Each structure stands twice: as structure tokens, then as C-alpha cells.
Amino acid sequence: MYRYDEFDHHFVAERSTQFRGQVERRLSGELTEEQFKPLRLQNGLYLQLHAYMLRIAIPYGVLSARQMRQLAFIARKWDRGFGHFTTRQNIQFNWTRLEDAPDILDALAEVEMHAIQTSGNCIRNVTADPYAGVALDEIEDPRVWAEILRQWSTIHPEFTFLPRKFKIAITGAAEDRAAILFHDIGLKIVKGPGGKTGFRVYVGGGQGRTPYVGLPITEFIGRDRLLSFLEAIMRVYNLHGRRDNIYKARIKILVNALGLEEFRTQVEAEWGKLDKPSIDLPEVEQKRIAAYFAALPLKPAPTKDARIDARRRSDEGFDRWMRLNVLPHRVPGHAIVNISLKEPGKIPGDASAAQMEVVADLATRFGNDEIRVTYQQNLVLPNVALRDLDNVYDVLVKADLHTANTELITDIIACPGLDYCNLANARSIPIAQEIALKFADPVKAEAIGPLRLNISGCINACGHHHAGNIGILGVDKKGTEHYQITLGGSPKDDAEIGVIVGPSFTAEALPGAIGTIVETYLSRRTDKSETFVMAYRRLGKAPFRNALYGADAPRGPSDKKEPADV
Amino acid sequence: MPSVVTANNLRSGAVVYLGANGTWVEELIQALVASDADALKVLEAEAAAAVARTEVTAVYAMDVRFVEGRIDPISVRERIRAAHAPTV
Numbered sequence: 001m002y003r004y005d006e007f008d009h010h011f012v013a014e015r016s017t018q019f020r021g022q023v024e025r026r027l028s029g030e031l032t033e034e035q036f037k038p039l040r041l042q043n044g045l046y047l048q049l050h051a052y053m054l055r056i057a058i059p060y061g062v063l064s065a066r067q068m069r070q071l072a073f074i075a076r077k078w079d080r081g082f083g084h085f086t087t088r089q090n091i092q093f094n095w096t097r098l099e100d101a102p103d104i105l106d107a108l109a110e111v112e113m114h115a116i117q118t119s120g121n122c123i124r125n126v127t128a129d130p131y132a133g134v135a136l137d138e139i140e141d142p143r144v145w146a147e148i149l150r151q152w153s154t155i156h157p158e159f160t161f162l163p164r165k166f167k168i169a170i171t172g173a174a175e176d177r178a179a180i181l182f183h184d185i186g187l188k189i190v191k192g193p194g195g196k197t198g199f200r201v202y203v204g205g206g207q208g209r210t211p212y213v214g215l216p217i218t219e220f221i222g223r224d225r226l227l228s229f230l231e232a233i234m235r236v237y238n239l240h241g242r243r244d245n246i247y248k249a250r251i252k253i254l255v256n257a258l259g260l261e262e263f264r265t266q267v268e269a270e271w272g273k274l275d276k277p278s279i280d281l282p283e284v285e286q287k288r289i290a291a292y293f294a295a296l297p298l299k300p301a302p303t304k305d306a307r308i309d310a311r312r313r314s315d316e317g318f319d320r321w322m323r324l325n326v327l328p329h330r331v332p333g334h335a336i337v338n339i340s341l342k343e344p345g346k347i348p349g350d351a352s353a354a355q356m357e358v359v360a361d362l363a364t365r366f367g368n369d370e371i372r373v374t375y376q377q378n379l380v381l382p383n384v385a386l387r388d389l390d391n392v393y394d395v396l397v398k399a400d401l402h403t404a405n406t407e408l409i410t411d412i413i414a415c416p417g418l419d420y421c422n423l424a425n426a427r428s429i430p431i432a433q434e435i436a437l438k439f440a441d442p443v444k445a446e447a448i449g450p451l452r453l454n455i456s457g458c459i460n461a462c463g464h465h466h467a468g469n470i471g472i473l474g475v476d477k478k479g480t481e482h483y484q485i486t487l488g489g490s491p492k493d494d495a496e497i498g499v500i501v502g503p504s505f506t507a508e509a510l511p512g513a514i515g516t517i518v519e520t521y522l523s524r525r526t527d528k529s530e531t532f533v534m535a536y537r538r539l540g541k542a543p544f545r546n547a548l549y550g551a552d553a554p555r556g557p558s559d560k561k562e563p564a565d566v
Numbered sequence: 567m568p569s570v571v572t573a574n575n576l577r578s579g580a581v582v583y584l585g586a587n588g589t590w591v592e593e594l595i596q597a598l599v600a601s602d603a604d605a606l607k608v609l610e611a612e613a614a615a616a617v618a619r620t621e622v623t624a625v626y627a628m629d630v631r632f633v634e635g636r637i638d639p640i641s642v643r644e645r646i647r648a649a650h651a652p653t654v
């Protein structure tokens with residue numbers, strides 16, 4: 001993984017010292033809240049319902065064991081002993097104090113971490129495929145370019161005060177596991193002319209109030225010209241993105257207003273004017289960064305292990321975990337281990353300090369010191385030898401981290417919602433808990449098959465409800481929490497925005513409604529190979545709507561894609 | 567509608583309410599209730615002074631009602647804030 005050089009260390013330490021001074025000036029009254037707010041947000045510090053929340057950047061979701069241990073230390077010393085992993089592969093601490101924030105930033109700097117670019121109208125933490133560098137279907141490791149983009153975008157003077165926040169995701173694999181089509185810019189590493197690798201670039205995707213699936217602005221751009229091309233996109237957005245209306249300020253609105261062709265024309269015109277050699281990264285620098293992500297010297301090993309196979313035959317829980325949470329690694333005899341933070345009944349994405357330390361220890365003992373955070377709010381040990389999987393599982397069992405539900409209905413993405421968030425209209429966490437408990441029987445959940453269920457507590461869509469096969473959006477109806485259901489969304493290569501199925505439900509009625517939807521799917525699917533989203537695409541929403549509301553239910557404005565309740 | 571003035575403690579971020587004698591209290595039961603607009607103006611002036619003294623931030627008035635003699639926040643959001651904890 002990337003290691004800070006002298007410049008990075010100096011920069012992060014200086015930034016921390018600067019913030020300490022800003023906090024002191026705020027506490028002394030020298031700075032008003034109005035003056036201080038943008039400064040604290042530039043360091044990831046929000047004021048939420050109950051306390052200050054510190055959002056810490058985990059660049060492209062990659063952590064070392066040492067960094068994870070430090071996060072556990074921070075959770076114990078300055079929070080309430082837990083942290084919340086987010087849909088941007090970051091971590092949030094929900095109970096921090098303003099006066100402790102500088103000490104926390106110092107503790108982060110000790111392990112080459114910070115909270116920069118986790119808030120504000122800048123290019124946010126770049127996200128990536130959590131299986132980067134180890135996936136079987138990968139063309140090239142996207143972490144190299146995620147790191148290059150991180151360095152390019154960090155306090156870039158042109159991109160510090162954009163019209164609105166800006167999110168970039170990158171994948172180097174055949175399968176999109178980074179939801180790149182729901183990002184302001186999505187990058188997919190592809191083979192181009194002569195077999196050279198470069199990027200397909202998507203622009204204008206996003207969720208929130210007005211969701212769009214990203215559109216391809218170029219089918220191929222070479223590595224030697226990526227940064228200048230992205231800079232041209234940013235310049236067109238910076239110039240023409242709307243600053244008069246926060247709800248229309250994202251690049252997706254601009255791309256949609258201009259149309260892709262006109263937007264592309266403007267980007268190419270801008271690109272033509274740029275001094276590309278002063279922006280693009282020389283090959284020698286690309287190689288220098290790439291060296292940090294050189295493949296681990298893992299020795300190929302047999303893909304069968306008699307002890308593991310015997311355990312699978314005798315231990316149903318271990319077998320299910322192997323089937324659902326463990327994936328093949330590009331090096332034979334090794335595996336990718338998904339660690340679910342979605343035990344039914346628990347808060348999705350939350351991990352206690354003790355659990356963080358368990359994962360850090362596993363990474364040290366069995367995982368070549370690497371941990372990943374997924375945007376689905378889970379953790380990954382990307383490099384585990386096949387022969388160690390039973391040992392890893394046994395440790396996870398003791399820490400309640402062995403839930404086998406990757407990509408199943410209980411693997412719910414949920415934002416903090418009204419229990420913590422100042423923006424939320426409704427609670428997300430108790431809804432996620434109720435639904436997960438309803439499907440807690442692992443045999444039942446596995447029989448349903450792959451099903452993304454995502455919950456957001458407001459239209460800002462941090463819980464990715466638009467991209468859920470089943471999406472749930474919390475709305476406030478005359479002071480009461482209600483929940484709108486969308487169906488058919490997908491965050492993958494077949495990205496789609498879910499469609500509202502009908503009028504919203506109360507919190508009490510919602511789990512039953514989800515049960516009805518699932519039962520409708522099970523009774524209508526051709527066979528087990530037809531997943532929920534495949535069946536939905538074949539059937540349309542009518543059978544689900546009829547099951548929920550009755551065949552005679554009036555069709556109304558809620559048939560529109562735009563939420564009707566907000 | 568009766569109302570109280572709420573804020574967050576500047577240093578800790580904790581939810582607080584304006585109580586008697588310009589103090590800030592964490593328990594809603596100890597908050598001063600303004601029964602009309604004039605009374606609320608007095609509370610808001612006290613709160614503004616506390617902001618200037620860097621005691622609190624994010625000040626606003628919230629509607630309340632009385633249920634069996636106790637102050638009850640009307641919105642779900644304010645009930646969660648008043649509990650100083652998530653509902654889960």
C-alpha cells in the first residue's frame with residue numbers, strides 16, 4: 001500500500017497543527033461559528049444531533065492493521081468505543097468533542113491518516129473496488145490510479161470550492177463493485193488500441209434528490225492523458241455548474257441540462273487549451289506510485305485443502321460462510337474474505353473497538369497486513385491463505401463477525417438516519433434492524449438469493465436507496481416517519497435507478513411490506529437462478545404493487561421516478 | 567405554542583436547553599418554557615449572549631407540549647435529541 005513520504009508527513013502534520021489553532025480560536029471566541037464551520041468541515045468535523053461527528057478518510061478503502069488498531073484506540077479514547085464504516089469507504093466517529101478533535105487528528109497523522117476531503121465542496125475521498133489487486137476478473141489494479149487521483153485532487157486550488165461536492169470511483173475489474181455509474185466521475189480500466197490499458201470515463205452519475213446513471217464521455221483515454229482530461233471535466237463543471245441552487249449544483253444536473261454531446265464538446269474544447277504536459281503524470285511517476293501496490297509475493301498453492309473440506313462437511317455454519325463470504329483470489333490457494341458488519345439486529349456498518357482490533361490482528365496473522373472497507377459498509381481481508389480460513393473463521397466467531405450474508409437481503413446498506421444525522425427525516429437503523437431480523441434465518445436468506453436492500457433516512461441518499469434492488473427512503477409526513485419503497489435499482493454494470501412502487505408505509509407496516517415483496521418474488525421467479533432484480537425486470541412492478549396494495553389500488557403520482565412525498 | 571430554546575454545547579457538542587438564570591441544562595425537564603412570542607424573545611436574547619460567550623452553538627427554538635405535566639418535544643427529531651442517545 002501507499003506509504004507517506006516526507007512531503008506527505010509534513011503536509012498532514014502541518015494541517016493538524018493549523019486545525020488545532022483554528023479550534024483554539026473558535027473556543028476563545030476569536031472565530032464565530034459562521035467563520036469556523038467551513039474550517040471544521042474541511043477537516044471532516046460535523047455537528048450532528050448529539051455531538052460532533054468526525055469523518056475520517058480511508059483512501060480507496062485500504063487500511064493496514066496498524067491503522068485499524070489506531071482507529072480502535074481513537075474509538076476507545078475519544079468516542080464511545082465504536083465507529084461507523086460508511087458508504088464512501090470511510091469511518092465516522094459519532095460522539096467526539098470539538099476540544100478533542102485536534103488530538104484525534106494528531107493520532108491519525110501518526111498512522112498516515114487524516115480527515116481531509118471528507119466534507120465540503122471538493123473532490124471527496126476516491127473510492128475503489130474493494131477487491132483491487134486480488135480479484136480474478138481484474139485487468140489492472142485501480143489503487144494505483146486512485147492514489148494518483150488522491151494526490152492530484154488533494155487541496156488542488158481549483159477544486160477546493162467547487163459548486164458542490166464531487167465523488168470519483170474507480171474499478172479495474174470486469175464486474176463493477178464500486179458503483180462507478182453512480183458517481184460524478186466513474187472510471188473503468190479497459191484495454192484500448194494495441195492492448196494498452198486506459199480508462200473508460202463516465203460522467204454525471206449520482207444519487208440524492210435527482211438520481212442519474214453516469215454516461216460515457218469517452219470510451220478510452222490513455223493513462224498518459226487521464227489527469228488532463230479529468231481536469232478539463234472539472235474546469236467545465238467549475239465554470240458552468242450552478243452555484244445559485246444547492247439542489248442543482250452537482251455535475252449530473254449540468255450534464256443533463258447541456259446534454260452529453262454538448263458537455264463532451266465543451267470538455268474537449270477545454271482539454272485542447274490545457275497545457276497537458278504540466279498536468280499529466282510522467283510514466284516514471286506512474287511507475288513510482290505503482291510500485292507501492294506491487295502484488296504481494298504470495299506463493300501459489302493447491303486450491304483444495306483436506307482439512308478445510310472436512311470442516312465444511314462437518315460444520316454447516318463454516319460451510320455457509322465459505323460459500324457466501326469467501327471468494328477466490330487471483331493467486332491459487334488464497335482467498336478474499338468478506339467480514340460482514342451486518343449481523344441481523346445490529347447497526348449496519350458499526351464495529352466496536354474490540355472488533356476492529358480482532359480484524360487488525362487477523363490481518364497481521366493471516367492477511368498480509370491488509371484490510372479493505374467496502375462501500376456496502378463491510379470489511380475485507382483480501383489476502384488469506386486457503387489453509388488459514390478455518391482459523392480466521394474461528395476468531396471471527398468469537399468476535400461476532402462471522403455472519404454469512406454477503407450480497408443477501410440482510411447485508412443492508414443503511415445511513416445513520418435520524419438517530420444521528422442532522423439532515424435525516426426518518427430513522428434508518430431500526431428499520432434495517434427489523435428487516436434483517438425478519439430474514440435472520442440464514443437458510444431463508446440464502447434461499448432468497450442475491451438481493452440488495454438499501455435504506456436512506458433522507459433524499460440525500462447516503463444509504464444508496466436509489467441503487468437498491470429494494471430501496472427504502474425515509475420521509476417525514478406531517479411529523480410521522482414514513483418509508484417509500486423503490487424496486488429494480490442496481491449499483492452494478494447494469495445500473496438502474498429504482499422505481500417507486502406505490503404510497504409509503506409506516507415504520508410498523510414496512511417489514512411486512514418487504515416480506516410481501518420477497519414472497520411475490522419467490523412465487524414468481526422462474527427458478528433460483530433468476531435473482532430478484534432479474535425477476536423484477538421481467539415482471540415489472542405490477543405484481544409487486546398488486547401484492548402490496550391490491551389489484552384495484554389507484555395509480556397515482558407515486559408511479560413517477562421522482563419521490564412523491566418529498 | 568409553548569417553546570424552549572435548544573443548542574449544542576460548543577466544546578462537547580452535547581444537546582442542551584436554556585434553563586433558569588441563563589444556565590444551559592442537558593435535561594429537557596429543566597428547560598425554561600416560553601409560553602408566548604414575547605417570552606421566547608427574552609430566551610432568544612439570553613441564548614444569543616451565550617453564543618457570544620462561546621458557551622453554545624446551533625441555537626434554535628423548538629415547539630413543545632405538556633404531557634401529564636412534563637415537557638414533551640413534538641418532533642421525533644427533538645425526542646431523539648432530548649434522549650441524548652439513538653433509539654437503537
